[in-house]
Amino acid sequence: MVDEIKTFKVTIDNITIDVPVGTTVLNAARQIGGDVAPPAMCYYSKLQGSGGKCRTCLVEVAAGSTADPRPMPKLVASCRTTVMDGMVVKNITSEKVKDARAGVVEFLLLNHPLDCPICDQAGECHLQDLGYEHGKEGTRYEFPRRTFEKEDIGPYIQLHMTRCILCYRCTYVADQLTDKRVHGILDRGEHAEISTYISKAVDNEFSGNMIDVCPVGALTDKTFRFKNRVWFTKPVDAHRTCDTPGCCGNTTLWLRGEEVFRVTARKDEWGEVKSYDGKPGWICNTCRFDKKKTSDWTIEGVTKVNRHSVISQGKYEGLVMPKETVQEVMGGRAPKLLMNIHDESEVNDPKIQLSEINGPAHAENFKN
């Protein structure tokens, strides 16, 4: 006989589902999916003990349980609150939650440099998504933003402390994936920073996973730095047989043409590393930083990217060009060329390659 798994009924934004006992409100909402799932900046289901810090996933508990239907007095962090039988949760249906969340987004962006145009994380940044979906259009902060002294933490990982939102995910990675954590939080309050003590380099086969868990551009891949924008690269799923114990060998390669610009772990729809047989698919630094040739990999196919993501811009299989309608509209007649601009002006002559001009183009460059 199969043991029946005990489940609890929970209602989130008027949608009721059954979830196993011990499930958090956030994970229950993720099972429903869509807008009902609260955003999470610090919680990471694969990292034990994470969550509770960023406060973006705050929800209102309108009824604690069937046994005790009193509402909870304060908004609770859904990532760290387990469901009770008959619990009623309000996320996007609660004005209180929306207000508090807008506040948290404003707080998170208060000291964030907003240097997205030069940040490698742009396009896959959770803070960008959060600000876009839950934030206000402007800030009310008028004081100088906090900055930190630049610190070098080794050859592979670039630390940009000014962009950090102190989610603590990278410290959990170091605790749970590597044998010894050499970085952590120094100082406190607004000046708390991720740092290695006396700039000791973070040197471990799994340290690269800190890049994958970082929700913002605070930890980025030095081998990819300033090389390309993520939306110009094409992600493909690939694998190789990796000897490193603990490395799953399943990755996403970020290509442009035949060139591998970046290797990351595969991510699920919540931006977390995918699991294989219940184990998180972390990858080792050899796979991530040293295998930068397509010949190192067996390519499985194009990575599925959410169509709302900027990464999915115009490079997908099944792409259909819009039908040319001019002839149809004109009753079968071809359009008449009234004037060819290149007959009149030599500027922007298509025979001249703009990329071969040294510096900005002048009219001089087009003179034959």
Add this chain to the structure above:
Amino acid sequence: MAKKLLLDKAHVPGIRSYEVYRKEGGYRSVEKAFRLTPAEIVEEVKLSGLRGRGGAGFPTGMKWSFLAKPEGVPRYLVCNADESEPGTFKDRYLMEFIPHLLIEGMIVASFALGSNVSYIYIRGEYAWIADILENAIDEAKQNGWVGKNILGTGFNFELYVQRGAGAYICGEETALIESLEGKRGNPRIKPPFPAVKGLWDCPTVVNNVETLAAVVPIINEGGEAYAKIGVGKSTGTKLISACGNINKPGIYEIDMTISVEDFIFSDEYCGGIPNGKRLKACIPGGSSVPILPANLLLTTAKGEKRMMNYESLSDGGFATGSMMGSGGFIVLDEDQCIVRNTMTLARFYHHESCGQCSPCREGTGWMERILKKIESGKGEMKDIDLLWDIQRKIEGNTICPLGDAAAWPVAAAIRHFRDEFEWHVQHPDKCLTENFGLRHYADPIHVAVTA
């Protein structure tokens, strides 16, 4: 003269030493407690109505009865001596002058809770008091009150003093436990509560120094007799650390039956305000509780006399009341500037925020900067509304109560002293050289007569 339970022997010469303390009747409660069962002691504390003296005022007996008691898992009692609330210094006095009282209370409480190893977590700035406590523990050990098989009862008990490193946040019980475990003092996310998973993941009770000291008279006199002192749910006596613009600052033990007015102006207590100045405002329970203007301080919104006890001080909620808090009674006279005072408090909370959760980490600094701007005559009207909005978004949305503690003083200052803030904005030059003064803050409040 009100009855004194904690400080009645405080002025006996040499009370700090074991011999004098014992001669004055010390450690009687331990002898008595060992004749009771642990459950009977908890019952006695419940009966006494003792409420936590650290600030939240949660019934101590209730807290003790929530302690999980799984088989084979040790339980711990931790004394919170990380007294860092600005305006509060009562625990310092207790530990510095009658250290044996705390040790005695801890032996009884540890016996009641079944804790064989207990800790006193003392703030690092109280370095010399930690030495006093350690000396006192040594004396107690030499005389058989601490150690193995105390008084032949088979109860083993060790008591350790742990020094903090100077962080306000470590007064929050879960941050204190983290710090005690040797980690960074970040508050934990609750649940689980310490009563289930506290120190080293074992059931733990964290109590304030004064709470544990109050256990001694409760056992000596009986819970029922203790409950008779005071009024309503404010039983027993409370230590008040009075400071600010008063003639006689210091520690006073009150039985919670006197009015705030008597407390400030009578010669037995604060002795009035120096230099003939008038009372403007008061923070009655330590820096985190809402500030009240003189009129609301002395009479409640209903027109009743405000008394020095838990219920009366919080009468009217946050709209027109405040809180007993930790008993840090800060009096401000007419020459004090509320904007400056609020800015000082905001600076404190900014400095002490642990930085773990976003609203407090970012919001406290933001509030301080805006207050600084207003205080230096560069403020705008919209800044006052902005401050209100920021505090509203911090309050209740953080992991630990430090966020609330940072938000409340700002909220109360704007709620009751908005015209002083506006005056600062409207008089950017004058506010640098002059004070707003008392104005109408002591005027009697119009109470609507019910038909």
